[in-house]
Amino acid sequence: MKSENEAVKTIDEYIAQFPTDIQETLENLRKLIKEEAPQADEKISYQMPTFYLHGNLVHFAAFKNHIGFYPTPTGITAFENELSKYKSAKGSVQFPLHEPLPLDLIRQIVRYRVKENLKKPKNKPQ
Secondary structure (H helix, E strand, C coil): CCCHHHCCCCHHHHHHCCCHHHHHHHHHHHHHHHHHCCCCEEEEECCEEEEECCCEEEEEEECCCEEEEECHHHHHHHCCCCCCCCEECCCCEEEECCCCCCHHHHHHHHHHHHHHHHCCCCCCCC
């Protein structure tokens, strides 16, 4: 991974810094989010890939043992039962690298977040 002095500026740069298998997982996640939120802008926020639609929609990041997915606290709360098998916190969930991503569940969460954010007034991406 790049040092703090060499912060990534695009999602492509972010993904490129990982081993091939992790890159594939991250690209699959990115593709799914783009399918569900085609109007969202891509950016790097908090040094993580971020999709922005009337505010931050979702973030994701790769770590040593998991993929972190950050659909805000409302995205976690709305799917609390479905996410119960994963380690989670107020606005995040950890998907273990040794398991396939739960793509259908992630798709549902992104759809939920899109509907939620479209109800908000439109802000300019930062």
